Amino acid sequence: MSSNLNFENTDTILNEDRLFPPKSELVENANIMAYMKSKGFTDYDAFHKWSIENRFEFWEDMAKELHWFKPWEKTFEWTNKPFFRWFVGGQFNIVYNCLDRHMETPVRQKVAFYWEGDNGETRTLTYEDLYKLTNRLAKGLQNLGVKKGDRVAIYMPAIPEQVAALLAVARLGAVHTVIFGGFAASALRERINDAGAKVVITADGNYRGGKHIKLKEITDEALEDTPTIEKVVVVKRLSNDVPMQAGRDIYLDELLADIPEDTVVPCEPMDSEDLLYILYTSGSTGKPKGVVHVHGGHAVGLYMTTRFVFDIKPEDVYWCTADIGWVTGHSYIVYGPLMNGATSVLFESTPYYPNPDRFWSVVEKFKVSIFYSSPTAIRGLMRFGEEWPAKHDLSSLRLLGSVGEPINPEAWIWYRKNIGHNELPIVDTWWQTETGMILISPTVILPLKPGSATKPMPTIEADIVDKNGNPVDATKGGFLIIRHPWPAQMRTIYRDPARYETYWDTIPGVYFAGDAATRDKDGYFRVQGRVDDVIKVSGHRLGSMEIESCLVSHPAVAEAAAIGKPDPLKGEHVKVFVTVKEGFEANDALANELKQHVRSTVGPLATPDELEFRPTLPKTRSGKIMRRVLRAQELGEPVGDTSTLDA
Numbered sequence: 001m002s003s004n005l006n007f008e009n010t011d012t013i014l015n016e017d018r019l020f021p022p023k024s025e026l027v028e029n030a031n032i033m034a035y036m037k038s039k040g041f042t043d044y045d046a047f048h049k050w051s052i053e054n055r056f057e058f059w060e061d062m063a064k065e066l067h068w069f070k071p072w073e074k075t076f077e078w079t080n081k082p083f084f085r086w087f088v089g090g091q092f093n094i095v096y097n098c099l100d101r102h103m104e105t106p107v108r109q110k111v112a113f114y115w116e117g118d119n120g121e122t123r124t125l126t127y128e129d130l131y132k133l134t135n136r137l138a139k140g141l142q143n144l145g146v147k148k149g150d151r152v153a154i155y156m157p158a159i160p161e162q163v164a165a166l167l168a169v170a171r172l173g174a175v176h177t178v179i180f181g182g183f184a185a186s187a188l189r190e191r192i193n194d195a196g197a198k199v200v201i202t203a204d205g206n207y208r209g210g211k212h213i214k215l216k217e218i219t220d221e222a223l224e225d226t227p228t229i230e231k232v233v234v235v236k237r238l239s240n241d242v243p244m245q246a247g248r249d250i251y252l253d254e255l256l257a258d259i260p261e262d263t264v265v266p267c268e269p270m271d272s273e274d275l276l277y278i279l280y281t282s283g284s285t286g287k288p289k290g291v292v293h294v295h296g297g298h299a300v301g302l303y304m305t306t307r308f309v310f311d312i313k314p315e316d317v318y319w320c321t322a323d324i325g326w327v328t329g330h331s332y333i334v335y336g337p338l339m340n341g342a343t344s345v346l347f348e349s350t351p352y353y354p355n356p357d358r359f360w361s362v363v364e365k366f367k368v369s370i371f372y373s374s375p376t377a378i379r380g381l382m383r384f385g386e387e388w389p390a391k392h393d394l395s396s397l398r399l400l401g402s403v404g405e406p407i408n409p410e411a412w413i414w415y416r417k418n419i420g421h422n423e424l425p426i427v428d429t430w431w432q433t434e435t436g437m438i439l440i441s442p443t444v445i446l447p448l449k450p451g452s453a454t455k456p457m458p459t460i461e462a463d464i465v466d467k468n469g470n471p472v473d474a475t476k477g478g479f480l481i482i483r484h485p486w487p488a489q490m491r492t493i494y495r496d497p498a499r500y501e502t503y504w505d506t507i508p509g510v511y512f513a514g515d516a517a518t519r520d521k522d523g524y525f526r527v528q529g530r531v532d533d534v535i536k537v538s539g540h541r542l543g544s545m546e547i548e549s550c551l552v553s554h555p556a557v558a559e560a561a562a563i564g565k566p567d568p569l570k571g572e573h574v575k576v577f578v579t580v581k582e583g584f585e586a587n588d589a590l591a592n593e594l595k596q597h598v599r600s601t602v603g604p605l606a607t608p609d610e611l612e613f614r615p616t617l618p619k620t621r622s623g624k625i626m627r628r629v630l631r632a633q634e635l636g637e638p639v640g641d642t643s644t645l646d647a
């Protein structure tokens with residue numbers, strides 16, 4: 001069926017409903033199939049139906065695979081809706097399951113991470129190496145006064161010490177908040193202050209794509225107004241001279257100097273529902289939201305999805321190209337793979353440096369078998385042509401993945417043909433910072449359709465509804481919602497529970513994802529994109545308001561509106577509309593200055609590609625700027641036609 005496709009002809013692909021059936025040996029050996037068979041199933045739909053009817057049995061089975069200091073008493077509790085709890089009464093630490101548990105098995109000597117630095121240098125860490133580094137770092141942090149419940153900010157490049165930093169913080173029962181290294185000082189400051197972090201762990205800088213990123217200098221600027229920060233730990237990545245503030249800043253190697261190699265700081269036994277981390281993400285209004293994830297249920301969800309979606313086997317070499325600063329890195333570089341005892345690649349550089357075959361040279365070098373990346377990266381690499389992947393031996397690959405934004409069928413086909421030897425499965429995984437884990441995705445047993453995330457994971461009741469929660473003709477599209485909580489879901493928005501409640505009362509009683517989607521006659525979902533004022537640039541999530549607040553902080557700007565516009569490479573790019581204050585001239589010089597202002601305040605990824613000056617902006621009677629109208633005008637769509645997307 002799939003073997004005679006003409007991959008060069010992409011014209012027909014948008015009407016794609018061809019199925020790419022999985023190879024039978026993949027199905028037979030699939031991790032999920034082993035579990036399904038243990039429950040008497042070989043058909044996914046029948047199994048999925050069973051999993052909804054027996055959701056607690058399913059999750060208990062998964063939880064039993066992990067180590068609990070004390071077993072849970074009650075699997076699920078939802079008395080105080082919309083707040084819920086999983087594995088109530090259990091005592092658990094996710095780090096014990098990532099590291100300590102493996103010290104009694106052969107995994108101890110297995111490679112945890114192959115690290116590839118920007119300029120091609122490599123480091124290899126076994127599970128034992130990572131265990132030792134994490135324990136020493138935990139001791140060092142303890143010596144600085146970090147204890148259970150404290151918040152620690154992590155603003156670091158992708159180096160093994162970054163992974164150890166997350167693990168060390170969580171080991172102590174403290175709460176990490178990782179800030180993406182591409183955020184600017186004020187974004188870092190805002191997150192540190194919201195979290196009330198006591199310590200920040202950073203580096204003396206790093207190189208990315210050959211460019212020097214001055215992490216310590218940016219940190220210093222952020223810390224000009226962060227009253228809760230007591231200490232700054234600086235990892236030497238470049239060993240260049242950076243300013244160190246006496247009494248506040250300490251190099252990691254000094255912090256660890258007197259801590260012996262075999263130091264063990266036992267994992268703090270945490271309540272299942274105790275905080276593991278806060279991760280800030282953009283919403284449609286106001287400041288970034290601190291999405292809260294916990295130790296117990298979160299771990300169970302990540303353990304399951306890593307095992308079933310990526311079908312990880314002991315001999316695999318797994319590579320997720322995301323940054324640890326985003327949820328994908330938290331879930332599928334750090335916690336999920338480590339709990340599964342997997343060997344991973346950790347990558348500091350970019351797909352284009354020094355040439356657009358960097359990914360493929362790393363795949364070849366470490367014999368990567370599972371490769372998980374983003375549509376933006378695939379589209380970007382497509383532009384350079386097939387000759388770049390063709391230079392490399394990619395025969396080690398057996399499974400590909402995609403995440404972060406819709407993957408257009410052309411990119412899907414190119415990915416499968418040029419990277420996937422024309423036959424590998426692509427798992428297009430739909431999820432969110434808030435969902436914590438993958439919710440809609442193929443496993444290796446499902447036939448694939450290009451551009452479709454296929455079907456919900458076990459127990460996940462996804463549906464397409466209108467704004468009142470009523471069923472709609474799902475083939476035409478509507479709002480994507482989920483009907484029942486799952487263990488890895490966020491528990492609240494840090495210090496803002498009312499904002500958490502909006503996820504459950506936008507459409508009463510169900511989890512509102514903020515995406516539009518369709519579901520076809522075979523039950524296959526296609527996620528189309530956001531229906532709120534979240535902009536997805538290269539898969540990264542930005543809030544219109546954050547960009548607008550930044551623009552109006554400039555003395556020349558009276559009002560501003562930011563929208564996302566379809567972009568063939570980045571999925572969306574930022575366009576801003578600006579009115580200037582009296583006495584300022586709307587000219588190219590000012591436009592460039594304003595773009596630069598966003599770049600240096602929010603961060604490079606928020607930089608507007610387009611800026612248009614307008615004498616006025618469309619507003620509601622109460623004075624709210626109507627971004628929707630601007631977007632419709634911009635895309636040449638009828639302004640009134642917002643029927644399904646009117647959130």
Ligand code: WT7
Pocket residue numbers: 281326327328402403404405406407428429430431432433434453513514515527528529530536539540541
């Ligand atoms: C938003 C969540 C999921 C981790 C990384 C992003 C979009 C994500 C897909 C996909 C279509 C997708 C949605 C979602 N999205 N994955 N496979 N197909 N869209 O997490 O930054 O919280 O963004 O990303 O719009 O709501 P995030």
